[in-house]
Structure formats: C-alpha cells, structure tokens
Amino acid sequence: MISVYHYMSVAAILFAMGTYGVLTRRNAIVIFMCIELMLNSVNLTFIALSRHLQSMDGQIFVFFVMTVAAAEAAVGLALMITFYRNRDSIDVDDMNLLKL
Amino acid sequence: MYDKLWLIPFFPLLGCIINGLLGKRFIKNEKVIGAIGTGAVFLSFLVSCKYFIQLLGDSVKSHENIVASWISVGNLQVDWGFLLDPLSALMLMVVCGVGSLIHLYSIGYMHGEEGFYRYFSYLNLFVFSMLMLVLGNNALVMFVGWEGVGLCSYLLIGYYIEKQSAGDAAKKAFVMNRVGDFGFLLGLFIIFWTLGSKHGVWTINFVEISENAHLMSGDMMLGAGVTTVATLCFFLGATGKSAQLPLYTWLPDAMEGPTPVSALIHAATMVTAGVYMIGRMNVLFAMSPTTMFVVAMVGALTAIFAATIGFAQNDIKRVLAYSTVSQLGFMFIAMGVGAFTAGIFHLMTHAFFKACLFLGSGSVIHAMHHALHHAHLDDDAQDMRNMGGLRKKMPVTWATFGISCLAISGLPFFSGFFSKDEILWWAFASTRGSMLVWGIAVIAAFMTAFYMFRCLYMTFYGEQRTNPKAKDHIHESPWLITLPLVVLAFLATVGGLIGIPHVLGNLLGHIPNKLEHFLAPVFEHSQKLHQIEAHGSAATEFGLMGFSVVVALAGIVLATIMYIRNPELPGRFTAKFSQLHRAVFNKWYVDEAYDALFVNSTKNLGIFCWKGFDVKVVDGIVNGVAKLVGALAATLRHTQTGLFQNYALTMVLGTVVMLAIFILN
Amino acid sequence: MEIIFFYLVALVAVVSGFLVIRCQSPVNSALGLVNTFFCLAIFYVMLHAPFMAAVQVMVYAGAIMVLILFVIMLLNLGTEARKRYTHGIVWSSLASLLVLFNVIYFIKRGRVTGAEGDITTFMVESVGHTELIGKAMFTEFLLPFEIASVLLLVAIVGAVVLAKKQV
Numbered sequence: 001m002i003s004v005y006h007y008m009s010v011a012a013i014l015f016a017m018g019t020y021g022v023l024t025r026r027n028a029i030v031i032f033m034c035i036e037l038m039l040n041s042v043n044l045t046f047i048a049l050s051r052h053l054q055s056m057d058g059q060i061f062v063f064f065v066m067t068v069a070a071a072e073a074a075v076g077l078a079l080m081i082t083f084y085r086n087r088d089s090i091d092v093d094d095m096n097l098l099k100l
Numbered sequence: 101m102y103d104k105l106w107l108i109p110f111f112p113l114l115g116c117i118i119n120g121l122l123g124k125r126f127i128k129n130e131k132v133i134g135a136i137g138t139g140a141v142f143l144s145f146l147v148s149c150k151y152f153i154q155l156l157g158d159s160v161k162s163h164e165n166i167v168a169s170w171i172s173v174g175n176l177q178v179d180w181g182f183l184l185d186p187l188s189a190l191m192l193m194v195v196c197g198v199g200s201l202i203h204l205y206s207i208g209y210m211h212g213e214e215g216f217y218r219y220f221s222y223l224n225l226f227v228f229s230m231l232m233l234v235l236g237n238n239a240l241v242m243f244v245g246w247e248g249v250g251l252c253s254y255l256l257i258g259y260y261i262e263k264q265s266a267g268d269a270a271k272k273a274f275v276m277n278r279v280g281d282f283g284f285l286l287g288l289f290i291i292f293w294t295l296g297s298k299h300g301v302w303t304i305n306f307v308e309i310s311e312n313a314h315l316m317s318g319d320m321m322l323g324a325g326v327t328t329v330a331t332l333c334f335f336l337g338a339t340g341k342s343a344q345l346p347l348y349t350w351l352p353d354a355m356e357g358p359t360p361v362s363a364l365i366h367a368a369t370m371v372t373a374g375v376y377m378i379g380r381m382n383v384l385f386a387m388s389p390t391t392m393f394v395v396a397m398v399g400a401l402t403a404i405f406a407a408t409i410g411f412a413q414n415d416i417k418r419v420l421a422y423s424t425v426s427q428l429g430f431m432f433i434a435m436g437v438g439a440f441t442a443g444i445f446h447l448m449t450h451a452f453f454k455a456c457l458f459l460g461s462g463s464v465i466h467a468m469h470h471a472l473h474h475a476h477l478d479d480d481a482q483d484m485r486n487m488g489g490l491r492k493k494m495p496v497t498w499a500t501f502g503i504s505c506l507a508i509s510g511l512p513f514f515s516g517f518f519s520k521d522e523i524l525w526w527a528f529a530s531t532r533g534s535m536l537v538w539g540i541a542v543i544a545a546f547m548t549a550f551y552m553f554r555c556l557y558m559t560f561y562g563e564q565r566t567n568p569k570a571k572d573h574i575h576e577s578p579w580l581i582t583l584p585l586v587v588l589a590f591l592a593t594v595g596g597l598i599g600i601p602h603v604l605g606n607l608l609g610h611i612p613n614k615l616e617h618f619l620a621p622v623f624e625h626s627q628k629l630h631q632i633e634a635h636g637s638a639a640t641e642f643g644l645m646g647f648s649v650v651v652a653l654a655g656i657v658l659a660t661i662m663y664i665r666n667p668e669l670p671g672r673f674t675a676k677f678s679q680l681h682r683a684v685f686n687k688w689y690v691d692e693a694y695d696a697l698f699v700n701s702t703k704n705l706g707i708f709c710w711k712g713f714d715v716k717v718v719d720g721i722v723n724g725v726a727k728l729v730g731a732l733a734a735t736l737r738h739t740q741t742g743l744f745q746n747y748a749l750t751m752v753l754g755t756v757v758m759l760a761i762f763i764l765n
Numbered sequence: 766m767e768i769i770f771f772y773l774v775a776l777v778a779v780v781s782g783f784l785v786i787r788c789q790s791p792v793n794s795a796l797g798l799v800n801t802f803f804c805l806a807i808f809y810v811m812l813h814a815p816f817m818a819a820v821q822v823m824v825y826a827g828a829i830m831v832l833i834l835f836v837i838m839l840l841n842l843g844t845e846a847r848k849r850y851t852h853g854i855v856w857s858s859l860a861s862l863l864v865l866f867n868v869i870y871f872i873k874r875g876r877v878t879g880a881e882g883d884i885t886t887f888m889v890e891s892v893g894h895t896e897l898i899g900k901a902m903f904t905e906f907l908l909p910f911e912i913a914s915v916l917l918l919v920a921i922v923g924a925v926v927l928a929k930k931q932v
Contacts, residue, residue: 002771007808008872010775014782014801016865021786023749023857029791029837033798036829037785040805043821051812055882056901059817063902066824067913071920073829077836078927084840096742745853749860756863763871 007048014041028080028090032073039069102151102163105182108144108192109231115140116224123217130216134207137220141203141227145196152189161185161621162307164237171240175302176292183237183306187379187622190444191234194451195369199227201584202364205459208580209360209466219259219358226252230369234376239288239304242377246284246341249370250277256365257357269353276350280340284377287333291384294319294326310383314629317387328388334381335395338374344432345402348425349691352409355417359462362417367424367458368451375431375447379622382440386626392532396436400527400540403429405688407547411554412684415482416461419555423508424454426544430523433541437533438632439526440623441616445599446519452595453507453516456588460501463577463585464559467494471566471573479567484555489564493574496582498560500589505556507592509549509652515596520545521645522601528644529636542651549655557663603638604645771811778804791837795830802826813886816895 014037021034043062050058084090115137123133155161162185171178203223210219229248236242250273258270291309296302299315319326338344343351354366365371378385378395385391406425413419427450434443461482467490468481479486491498507514510521524545527538564571576582599615600608627633662669674681683689739746781804784797802825809818884897902910 002768002811004877005872006771006775007812009869010778010808012865012868012872013779015868016861017779017782017786019752019864020857020861023745023752023860024854025786027791027842029833029840029842030785030794033785033791033794033833036825037782037798037801040802040825044805044808047809047812047814047817049877051814052877052880053882054880054884056884056897057882059814059898060901060906062817063820063898064909064913066820067917070824070829071916073832074920074924075927077832078924080836081839082927090840090842092744095744745857749853749856752860752864756860756867759867759871763867763874 004048004052008045011041011044011048014038014044026091026093028083028092028095029077031092032076032080036069036073039065101154102165102184104147105151105163105165105184105235106167107147108151108182108196109228109235111140111143111147112224112228112231116221116228119217119224120221123221127217130207130211133217133220134203137224138200138203138207140224141196141200144227144231145193145200148189148192148196151184152193155184155186155189156618164307166237175296176304177302178238178240178304180241181237181305182235182241184235185622186619187376187444188234190448190619191376192231194448195227195230195234198368198451198455198588199230199364201587202360202368202455202459205363205462205581205584206358206360208578209462210358213358215259215261219256222252222255222259223361223364226256226365226370230373233373237305237307239291239306239309242306242380243281243284243288246337246373246377247281249365249373250274250281250341253277253354253365253370256361257354259357259361263356266356269350269356273350273354276347277340280337280347280374283333283336283340285337287330287337290321290326290330290333291316294321294330306380309381310625313383313387324390325388327384328390331381331385331388331391332394334377334384335391335398338377338432339398340374341377342371342374342428342432343425344374344398344428345405348402348406349687349694351425352418352421352687355415355421359417359458359465362421363455363458363462366421367454371424371428372431372447372451375428375435375443378432378435379440379444382435382623383626385435386438386630386632389532392436392438394436396433396527396533396537399429399432399434399436400537400544401429402426403433403544404540404547405429407544407551408684409687410551411547412681414484415480416464416484416487416555416559417458417482419484419551420454420457420461423457423548423552424450426548427454427508429544430520430541433527433537434523437523437526437530437537438627438630439523439530439634440627441599441619442519442522442526444619445615446523449507449515449519449592449595452588453504453514453592456500456504456585456592457508459581459585459588460497460504461559463497463581464490464494464501466577466581467497467574468566468570470575471570474573475567475570477567477570479570484558486566487559487564488562488566489560490574491560494560494576496576496585500582500585501560502556503589504592505552507596508552509656510545510648511652511656512649513596515592515594517649518596518599518601521648522599524648525601525636525641525644526634529634529640530632531635532632533634542648545648546651546655549652550659553656553659554663557659561664562667601641601645603641606638767811774804774807774811778808791842792834795834795837798833799826799830802830813889814894816898 018034018038018041021037022031025031025034043065046058046062046065050056050062080090083095087094118136119127119133127133127136155163162183164181164183166179166181168180169177170180203220206219206223210216213219226249229245229252231245233242233245233249236245254270254274257273258266260266288304292302292304294316295309295312298319299312301308301312301315303309303312313327316326321329340347351366351371355362357366385395403426406422406429410419410422410426413422427446431443431446431450434440434446464487465481468487472479472481503514507516510517524538524541527533527541528535566574599613600611602613605611605613662673686692778801781797781800785794785801788794788797802821806818806821806826809815809821889897
C-alpha cells in the first residue's frame with residue numbers, strides 16, 4: 001500500500017533538487033524553473049496530506065499556489081525580458097547593481 | 101493700593117519687545133524708536149513717582165505685590181513678587197529718572213548708528229532687568245534682574261560688534277560678573293539652607309529673611325558664623341557687579357560701549373546693584389562685624405587704588421571709569437561701617453553727578469568725533485591730549501561738567517559734599533569704623549578732587565590741542581544731549597539737600613535729614629540691634645567736615661597749579677618718576693597679572709583638555725570605534741558579494757538550522 | 766502492482782528533476798520540468814484528485830511551461846558557460862543535502878494523525894472531485910479566491926508594464 005510517507009519522500013527529494021538548482025544555476029530562467037519544481041514538490045505534499053486527512057483544504061491551497069505561480073511566471077518572465085533587453089544577458093551574476 | 105507695581109518693569113519690557121521685534125523691519129524711523137524707548141522708561145518713571153509719593157504719605161512702609169507663583173517645590177515657594185519699601189522706592193526713582201534722561205540723550209547721541217533699534221531694545225531690557233533687581237521681593241527675582249543686567253551690560257559693551265576690543269571687553273565683563281554671581285548664589289543657598297534645615301523657615305523672601313535672621317546668630321559654619329560666610333559670599337557677588345577689588349578690571353574696559361551706556365549702566369545704576377544688595381540684606385551684614393570690616397576695607401582699598409590709576413589715564417572715559425570704581429569704593433566703605441543710609445545717599449548723588457559727567461564726556465566725544473570725521477582725521481576722539489580749550493566751544497557741556505566735578509570733589513553744598521561727608525564721618529566715628537578706613541578714604545577724596553579737575557582742565561581749559569584742521573568744526577551738541585546734562589547738573593547741585601547732616605541742619609535752623617528719616621524703616625532696626633551708630637561731638641563732626649573740604653580744595657588747587665599755571669609741570673613729574681608713571685599708566689599691571697595668574701592658567705588647562713584629553717582620549721575613542729567598525733566591515737564585506745545565490749544559500753542554511761533546532765527539540 | 770507503478774513514476778519524476786538541474790541547455794531543462802509535472806499529475810490521479818491533475822497539466826505543463834519555453838526561444842538562449850557553471854557547487858550541494866535530511870527526518874519523526882475531514886474516497890467518487898473543490902472554493906474560501914483574482918490582475922498589469930519597450 002502506498003502511504004502518505006511515500007509521496008512525501010518523493011516531494012522531499014524533488015524539493016532538495018530544486019534547492020540545489022536554485023543555488024547553483026546561473027541562468028535566471030533555469031532558476032525560475034527550479035523554483036517551480038520546488039513549488040510543485042510542495043503541492044504534492046499538500047495533496048498527499050489532504051488525501052490522507054480526508055480534507056479539501058490542502059487541495060484548495062494547491063489551487064492558490066498555482067495561481068501565485070502563474071502570476072509569478074508572468075511577472076518574473078517580464079522582468080527577465082526587461083533585464084535581457086538592458087544587459088544582453090540573463091545570467092544572475094550580471095544582476096549586481098546592488099553591489100557597490 | 102500697591103497692586104500695580106508690576107507696571108513699573110512692564111513698560112520697559114514692552115518697549116524692548118516692540119523695538120527688538122519690529123524696529124529693524126517695520127518701524128525703522130529713529131524718532132519713533134527713540135520715542136518708544138524713552139517713553140517706556142518715562143512711563144515707568146511716572147508710575148514710580150506715583151508710588152513714591154504714595155509711600156511718603158503712608159504709615160506702613162513695606163508693601164509686597166505678588167503677581168504670580170513661579171516655583172513651588174516642596175518647601176521652596178518662590179513668587180514673582182515685588183517689594184516696595186523706602187529703599188526700593190528711592191532706587192526706582194534713581195533708575196527710572198536717570199534712565200529716562202539717558203534714553204533721551206541717547207536719541208541724540210546714537211543718531212545715525214547702524215543698530216539704533218537694537219540699542220534701544222537693549223537699553224529698555226536693561227532698565228527692565230534693573231527694575232526687577234530693585235523691586236524683587238525675594239532673592240531669586242533679584243537674581244533674575246542681577247543676571248539680566250549682566251546680560252544687558254554684555255550686550256551693550258559689545259554694541260559695536262565690528263570692533264574686536266568691544267567684543268573682548270564684553271566677554272571680560274561677563275566672565276568677571278559670573279565669578280561674582282557664583283558668590284551670590286552660594287550665599288543665597290547657605291542662607292536658605294541654614295534657615296530652612298536648622299530653624300524650619302524655608303524662605304528666600306527678603307522680608308522673611310530679615311525677620312528671621314536673628315535665629316542664625318549662633319550657627320557656625322567652616323569655623324565662622326553662618327552669617328559671616330554667607331555675607332562674604334554675597335559680598336563676592338557685590339564685588340563682581342560693583343567692580344570692587346579684586347574683580348574691578350572689567351569696568352574700565354566696559355568703556356568700549358557707547359557713552360550713554362557707560363553713564364547708565366557703568367556709572368549710575370547697574371554697578372550700584374552690589375551696594376543696593378548689601379542695603380537690602382543689611383540685617384544679615386550687620387550681624388557679622390567681620391564681613392562689615394572686610395567690606396569697609398575692600399571699599400577703602402578700591403577707592404584709593406582706582407584713584408591712583410585715574411591720575412595717569414588720558415582717555416576721558418577711562419578717567420571717569422576709574423573714578424566710578426573709586427566712588428563705588430566709597431559706597432562700600434559706607435556699607436562696611438554701617439552707614440547704610442549714607443551709602444545709599446552717595447549711590448544716589450553719584451548717580452546724578454557721574455551720569456552727568458559721563459554724558460558730558462559723551463557730548464565732548466560726540467563733538468570731537470564729528471569734527472575729526474569732518475576733517476578726515478584719525479585722531480582719538482576720546483583722548484584728552486587732543487582736547488583742551490573746549491570751554492568756549494561747548495559752554496553748556498563745560499558748565500555742567502564743571503558743576504559735576506565740584507560735586508564729586510565734595511565742595512560744600514553740592515550733592516557730593518553731603519553724601520561723602522556723611523561717609524567720612526561714619527568711617528571716623530562709627531562703632532564699626534576705624535581711623536584706618538577714614539584715613540584712606542580722605543586720601544582717596546583728595547585724589548578724586550585732583551584727577552577730576554585734571555580731567556576738567558585738560559578737556560576744557562588751556563590751549564586747544566586739537567588738530568587745527570578739525571578745530572573749527574567743534575560745536576555744542578544738540579538740545580537732546582544738553583537737556584539731560586542740564587537736568588542732571590541741577591540734580592547734582594541740589595540733590596544733596598535731602599540728606600543734610602544733623603549738625604549742619606541744626607546750625608541752619610532745624611532742617612531735618614529727610615533721607616535718613618525716609619530710609620529709617622529699612623536700616624534703623626539692624627543698626628539699633630547691633631549698636632551701630634556714629635557717636636562724637638558736633639565739634640568733631642564740624643572739624644572733620646572742614647578738614648575734608650580743605651582736602652578737596654587742596655586737590656583742586658594742586659590740579660590748578662599743575663595744569664593751568666604751569667602746564668609743563670606734569671611732564672617734568674612724569675619724566676622724574678617715569679617708572680612709577682608707567683606702572684600707574686598701565687594700571688599697576690593688574691590686567692597683566694590676572695592674565696598671567698588666571699587667564700593663562702585657565703587657557704592652558706583648556707588647551708590641555710583640548711589637545712591632551714579631547715583630541716587624544718575622546719577623539720581617540722571615537723576614531724578608534726570608527727576604525728574598528730571599518731576594519732570589521734572590511735572583513736564582512738566579503739560576504740556581501742552582490743550575488744543573489746550567496747544570499748539564497750545563507751537563507752537556506754539559516755532555515756535548515758532553525759528547522760534542525762525545531763526537530764531536535 | 767500499484768506500488769511498483771508508484772516507484773516507476775517516482776523514478777521518472779526524480780530523474781526528470783535531475784535533468785532540470787543538470788542540463789546545460791535551458792530548453793532541455795524545460796522539457797525535464799514538463800516531464801516532472803506530468804509525473805506529479807499522475808500522482809494526483811493516484812491520490813484521487815483528478816481535477817488537480819487536470820489543472821496541473823493544463824496550467825503548469827501547458828500554460829506556464831509554454832510561457833517559459835516561449836521566453837527561452839525569444840531570448841535565444843544558448844548553453845551556460847561551463848566554467849561559471851561549477852561555481853559554489855560544494856556549498857550548494859551541502860545545503861540541499863541538509864535540506865533533504867532535515868525534511869526526511871521531519872517526515873520520519875513526525876506523526877501524521879488519522880482522518881479528520883469527511884471527504885472519503887467513496888464520496889469523491891460518488892459526488893465528484895470537481896464539485897467538491899467548487900463547493901469548498903466558493904463557500905469557505907470565497908474571499909481568498911477573489912483576492913487571488915486581484916493578484917492575477919496585478920500580475921497581468923505588472924507584466925505588461927515591465928515588458929513594454931520603454932521602461
């Protein structure tokens with residue numbers, strides 16, 4: 001029988017991988033994708049627990065997470081386009097205007 | 101009846117505020133500003149007159165008028181209260197009367213000056229402070245006035261703000277007064293604390309202090325009576341304000357201010373505040389013979405010391421300044437020997453003739469200045485060596501100046517004669533007096549007569565030593581200047597008649613000593629209580645009187661011989677005693693000594709605090725902290741890479757750690 | 766049977782996730798991510814949440830990934846420079862491993878309680894998942910739902926403003 005722990009373990013692995021990606025990759029879009037990966041791992045946890053607890057709340061949360069992710073995608077990608085237009089790159093190492 | 105006393109200081113305050121706030125931008129017109137300033141003081145004078153007359157006909161001689169509560173903390177209750185008694189009433193008349201004359205004079209004298217409005221604003225403020233000093237019913241209100249007049253003195257000495265010497269003189273006056281004020285406050289604290297803690301009378305009200313002073317007669321402090329210590333402290337305050345040894349050096353320098361200021365503040369009113377203060381606290385002073393002796397000795401020494409310096413000064417105002425110091429010495433002699441009435445009497449007559457002298461010198465300076473200015477010369481307008489023979493050119497000034505010289509020298513029937521003679525008599529015959537004090541005072545009186553007439557002769561007689569180019573431009577001053585001169589000269593002549601000594605009064609047909617009678621409610625009590633009285637036969641008194649007249653005449657005659665008959669004589673004397681002359685001319689090097697003793701040591705201490713302590717220790721700590729932070733930041737800035745992933749890494753690690761702590765717990 | 770299927774899907778999901786973080790080309794990463802999303806959708810179905818699975822496929826795998834790929838194409842991004850790629854890798858590995866251990870330990874140690882709600886498998890199958898979600902969404906969670914709509918509006922406006930030619 002597949003327990004809630006199985007799902008959560010998978011989610012944990014995916015989350016850790018997403019973290020690793022965010023911390024190592026330089027390409028802003030890939031980082032963005034890694035964040036989506038982390039969000040999805042959390043979504044999986046939510047739905048697994050929602051199922052386990054026989055409640056609808058977790059799934060509603062996932063719904064909102066998706067909404068936020070969509071909004072984030074729209075704004076984030078617009079930001080990247082703007083940045084690329086100005087600096088000809090979307091390498092996060094070039095995003096150093098805050099550094100003296 | 102006496103509930104409008106606050107009006108007296110109110111008018112000058114109002115004038116000060118109006119002129120100070122609106123004078124520069126809105127009023128501008130000199131005549132209006134002058135009228136406001138003079139009018140304010142004159143209104144005070146009218147109110148003072150009303151109350152003075154009212155007090156004359158009143159059987160109760162002491163009236164308090166509480167306007168508002170000021171400080172109310174525990175046992176300390178201080179009110180904005182005014183006290184009208186014969187002493188303060190007389191002072192009111194002097195301050196407001198002389199004050200309004202000098203305001204009037206100032207309109208003419210200060211004509212065309214840059215800060216005309218500022219001048220009148222300060223002058224009004226001064227009168228206000230002086231009236232607070234005089235009227236205050238407790239020591240704290242008096243202290244407000246005491247500090248206020250010091251401030252105004254500072255402002256007015258430094259009136260010519262573009263002159264370095266004026267600024268220095270102002271600072272000097274302020275600092276020296278501060279030394280005295282410290283004594284005043286200390287004395288006040290001692291009295292307040294002793295009366296309060298030992299006898300349960302928590303008060304700084306003058307009337308209450310006087311009533312309860314006898315309680316302190318047995319109290320000791322620092323091996324001496326409390327009253328002795330306290331009154332010595334008060335006297336220190338008086339020496340500062342009234343320019344006595346050792347704190348007199350600021351007064352001659354204060355002549356940097358405009359001449360009417362010298363007349364009002366540094367001759368007629370402010371510098372007499374110390375005398376007034378002793379009069380106000382006569383009960384305390386009478387309790388301590390030691391203090392009284394110190395006061396008399398300091399007064400006598402000051403009188404003769406300042407007189408010697410007056411011999412050799414060439415600046416007309418400086419001669420008058422040293423004369424003022426000397427005359428203040430006389431007043432302190434009077435206070436010291438218990439002749440309170442005589443002291444106040446001399447204060448009053450001195451206000452008349454010295455104000456007249458100062459205003460006369462101002463008139464001369466004014467004329468000289470215009471003439472020299474007209475002729476485009478840079479000669480010193482105050483140096484008597486540039487004057488001479490002004491009698492014909494300025495007859496009114498000459499006449500009034502001469503009358504005042506006669507008065508200050510103490511020639512019979514001029515005001516100075518009565519007051520000075522009374523002091524000398526008391527110094528000789530009082531239970532608190534001594535031959536020593538009397539002897540010094542007589543010598544000082546002789547010297548006074550000599551140098552005052554030297555001044556008169558050098559200015560108005562002899563050949564005209566003014567540069568020929570400017571000679572013909574010297575004219576008599578306008579009426580705004582001469583009118584106060586005439587009034588003051590008149591007062592200097594007849595002002596003494598209110599205090600004719602008993603012996604003389606008896607001789608002339610039972611003329612009472614009106615002043616003594618008037619002031620008796622203030623002084624009589626303490627004089628009787630401590631057996632302070634002048635006793636001696638009428639013959640002795642007449643003898644002394646005659647002697648002092650002879651002495652004064654001798655001074656005048658000597659001056660006449662030296663400066664009229666044989667004008668080359670002073671030069672020969674100077675050549676013969678060149679060492680002595682130089683010492684006197686340089687004021688016995690007192691300023692230099694003070695510089696060496698106090699000023700430089702203080703300065704060195706300051707320099708040490710600055711370079712040794714402030715720069716090295718304080719700045720060292722501050723800079724060290726800054727450097728430490730800088731070094732720390734230089735190390736830590738390596739963590740601030742500007743790369744967001746490093747920040748994200750830190751964030752993740754932080755979250756991990758927090759989660760780990762949460763789990764492990 | 767089911768557990769084998771689960772492990773299979775989990776393996777695909779993890780490998781796809783690994784591809785996301787390791788591929789040089791962003792396009793390949795994107796394809797790996799799409800693969801992961803599909804795997805998650807399968808998990809949702811297995812968890813009796815068919816509506817969520819549908820949304821996952823449509824919103825994530827469809828809309829968002831298309832948007833990302835569109836941007837990648839638009840910016841014509843090539844592969845990352847090799848030497849820059851290795852920067853900070855040790856610390857990052859450590860950090861993510863710590864995260865993994867933390868979470869696994871957390872899961873292992875934690876006690877998930879039993880059923881609390883009344884949404885049983887039977888109920889989901891008889892009433893329908895979509896209806897249940899709809900009821901919860903438009904009754905209990907109406908206000909957050911409306912706020913989410915405002916959020917989306919703001920995001921649209923922001924995106925338009927940012928992507929305009931003159932910023």
